[in-house]
Amino acid sequence: MILFDRVSFSYGLCPILDGLSFSIGAQERVAVLGGSGEGKTTILKLIMGLIKPDSGAILVDGEDITIKCEAHLREVRMKFSLVFQEGALFDSLSVKENVAFCLREYTKMSEEEIDGRVRELLRVVGMEHALERMPDELSGGMHRRVAIARSLAAYDPLMFLYDEPTSGLDPISADMICRLILELAGGRRGLIMVTHKVSDALKVADRFMFLKAGRVLFDGDRERLVRSTLPEIRMFMRELECLSPAE
Amino acid sequence: MKSKELVAMLQDFYLLSFRGLTGIFRRPFYLKDTIEQMDYAGAGSFLIILLVSLFIGMALSLQLSAELSRLGLKMYTGKVVGISIIREIGPVTAALVFAGRVGAGMASELGSMVLGHQVDSLRVFGVDPVKKLVTPRLLSSLLMLPALTIIGDAVSLLGAYYIAVYVSHQSGSVYWTSIRDVLIYENVVAGSVKPFIFGYLIASVSCFMGLTTRGGSVGLRQTTTRAVVFSIISIIISDFVLTRILLYLLGFSV
Numbered sequence: 001m002i003l004f005d006r007v008s009f010s011y012g013l014c015p016i017l018d019g020l021s022f023s024i025g026a027q028e029r030v031a032v033l034g035g036s037g038e039g040k041t042t043i044l045k046l047i048m049g050l051i052k053p054d055s056g057a058i059l060v061d062g063e064d065i066t067i068k069c070e071a072h073l074r075e076v077r078m079k080f081s082l083v084f085q086e087g088a089l090f091d092s093l094s095v096k097e098n099v100a101f102c103l104r105e106y107t108k109m110s111e112e113e114i115d116g117r118v119r120e121l122l123r124v125v126g127m128e129h130a131l132e133r134m135p136d137e138l139s140g141g142m143h144r145r146v147a148i149a150r151s152l153a154a155y156d157p158l159m160f161l162y163d164e165p166t167s168g169l170d171p172i173s174a175d176m177i178c179r180l181i182l183e184l185a186g187g188r189r190g191l192i193m194v195t196h197k198v199s200d201a202l203k204v205a206d207r208f209m210f211l212k213a214g215r216v217l218f219d220g221d222r223e224r225l226v227r228s229t230l231p232e233i234r235m236f237m238r239e240l241e242c243l244s245p246a247e
Numbered sequence: 248m249k250s251k252e253l254v255a256m257l258q259d260f261y262l263l264s265f266r267g268l269t270g271i272f273r274r275p276f277y278l279k280d281t282i283e284q285m286d287y288a289g290a291g292s293f294l295i296i297l298l299v300s301l302f303i304g305m306a307l308s309l310q311l312s313a314e315l316s317r318l319g320l321k322m323y324t325g326k327v328v329g330i331s332i333i334r335e336i337g338p339v340t341a342a343l344v345f346a347g348r349v350g351a352g353m354a355s356e357l358g359s360m361v362l363g364h365q366v367d368s369l370r371v372f373g374v375d376p377v378k379k380l381v382t383p384r385l386l387s388s389l390l391m392l393p394a395l396t397i398i399g400d401a402v403s404l405l406g407a408y409y410i411a412v413y414v415s416h417q418s419g420s421v422y423w424t425s426i427r428d429v430l431i432y433e434n435v436v437a438g439s440v441k442p443f444i445f446g447y448l449i450a451s452v453s454c455f456m457g458l459t460t461r462g463g464s465v466g467l468r469q470t471t472t473r474a475v476v477f478s479i480i481s482i483i484i485s486d487f488v489l490t491r492i493l494l495y496l497l498g499f500s501v
Contacts, residue, residue: 050367074373082371088364102372105275 001026001079001159001190002047007056008214009042016042018214019056024192024207026158029185031201032194033236034211040194041085043211044161047192048082049073081157085164087147089135095122095146096131102153121149125180141173148180160184160191166200178203198225198236210236256459263377263458264451270375270382280383288349288384289391296399299344300337304403305410307331312415321417325425328407333429333438337400339486342445345392346478350453353384354474357457358467366458376458385450392446393439400438433497441489448481 002024009017016039024030032040045051046058049065057064065076089098099118103109109117122128125145130138138146144165151157162181166174174197181204185191195201201208208225210218212232218225225233308328315321357380360366369376404426411417456474460466494501 045367048371050370070370070375077371077373084364084368086363088368090365090368091363105372105374 001061002192003057003059004043004046005057005059007046007053007058009039009046009051009053016214017046017053020211020215021056022209022216022219025190027188027190028207029190029205030192030207030209031205032192032209032211033196033198033201033233035196035232038211039214040196040211041163044082044163044192044194047161048077048080078155079158080161081151081159082161083144083147083151083163083165085167086140087135087143089138089143089146089150091135093135094131095127095133095135095138098135098146099150099153101150102155106155117153121152122146124152124184125149126176139173141169141177144169144177145180148184152184157189159189162191162193162195164195165193166195166197174200175203196236198239259459260451260455263381263455264385264447266377267381267385267451267454268447270378271386273378275378277379277383280379281386284383284387285391287352288345288387289394292345292348292391292395293398295348296341296344296395297402299340300399300402301406303336303340304328304332304406307336307403308407308410309414312411312417316415321415322421323425324411324415324417325407325422326429328411329404329426329429330434332400332403332407333434335438335486335490337403338396338438338441338445339482340403341392341396341399341442342449342482343479345388345395345446346449346453346475346482349388350449350478351471351475353450353453354457354460355467355471357454358460358470361458361460362463362467381450381454381458384454385447388446388450389443390446392449393442396439396442433499437490437493437497440493441486444485444489445482448485449478452478452481 004020004022006019006021007017008015008019016037020039020043032043034040042051046053047060049068049070052066056066058066060076060079063076065073068076089095090101093101096115096118099121100114103114103117107114119128119131122131125148127142127145127149130142130146135143135146151160160181165177165181169177178200181191181193185204191204193201193204202222202225205222207221208218209216210225210230210233218228218230218233220228226237228234228237308324311327312321312324315324315327357366360380366376366380369379408419408422411422412419453474456470456477460470462469
């Protein structure tokens with residue numbers, strides 16, 4: 001579904017991705033790991049066409065999205081559901097209005113229908129009690145859950161993209177978000193989760209990519225990740241060793 | 248800043264301000280957002296415009312009365328105050344206050360939305376951020392600044408009247424007759440065209456600065472400062488250019 005072909009990207013003079021190439025199938029569950037500033041979030045933005053690469057091609061279902069204009073990118077974006085780090089809820093709108101945003105924008109549903117759909121989506125993410133709350137009254141985990149509900153409102157995505165969905169959350173909230181991510185993906189939809197928390201990545205993904213210096217340093221399954229001897233990956237795996245009671 | 252970056256920035260600015268303006272005539276129409284912005288820009292700026300205009304009118308009347316009375320021309324206070332306020336000081340004062348309050352607010356709000364990925368969220372949902380965010384702000388500025396200018400002019404003239412009559416001991420009827428003489432077509436047009444241009448410039452500059460915010464809270468501070476500074480500079484320069492053009496078009500000899 002997604003193919004990166006020698007993609008390079010830089011912010012000003014600072015190179016982020018350096019000839020990055022990989023492909024991801026529609027039903028794969030992929031975790032993109034790496035340190036801060038390694039270009040994990042940049043990959044998600046490139047997939048959505050929010051930024052253009054300096055060079056290389058990005059193919060979504062065979063179509064090169066780097067040459068598409070903003071108006072034509074909408075079709076591509078509707079294939080995905082992107083949940084930004086910390087949710088990116090519209091802070092001037094209540095939880096209900098945030099989730100109803102796309103419904104009002106793209107459907108001709110009546111107020112009763114919108115209200116019913118919003119309640120249904122919020123029930124899925126366990127947030128129906130916060131209908132009238134404003135985003136600044138929500139905790140980090142609640143933010144993420146409402147953002148997930150909002151991303152599901154208007155259309156049925158083929159693949160979910162999550163940018164650090166569990167960063168800054170307590171273990172219980174992080175676990176709840178991971179379970180929700182898995183539930184929503186089910187067996188039929190793929191996901192890409194960008195994170196630097198290996199423990200959360202292991203809960204949701206079955207393929208792991210590790211970015212270093214703008215390139216893929218490691219790409220493999222759970223077993224290969226756990227057994228990897230690469231020092232950068234070992235450093236990340238220490239998080240698991242700390243969590244393990246046997247260690 | 249390199250010349251290439253400057254040219255690219257100017258190009259982006261012109262494109263944004265043009266697309267923001269043409270968005271007024273294209274669907275979808277974000278009526279609720281426009282009304283919210285009109286409330287923020289118009290009703291929210293009402294009191295500060297009243298206060299500033301009142302004291303500017305009073306100060307101007309005080310200065311002119313003192314100077315004209317030395318020349319024995321005190322009866323011309325109303326005429327000079329009227330022309331100054333209606334043609335020049337009223338529109339420029341309202342625009343500067345508007346830039347400081349509304350322009351800064353627009354830039355910081357949009358900047359904060361950019362940094363919080365809310366603008367990216369709009370794009371992800373297929374919503375044009377220019378249409379959704381810029382056009383309502385542009386339209387509200389185009390409508391509210393002229394209205395505030397007219398109100399500000401009236402309050403300035405009242406403040407000037409108070410000083411002329413109760414401090415400078417001039418005749419109230421002479422003052423209002425002078426003002427009525429000043430309210431001719433040419434002066435009213437010269438004074439009412441400017442706020443539309445100023446409103447457009449303030450909203451365009453502020454929205455552009457807001458949407459190009461980078462770099463966290465420091466970037467947001469720079470954005471807000473730049474929005475106000477560039478708005479003020481564009482108001483002052485365009486005021487001179489407009490005055491020159493309007494004087495020529497309306498047949499005034501210099």
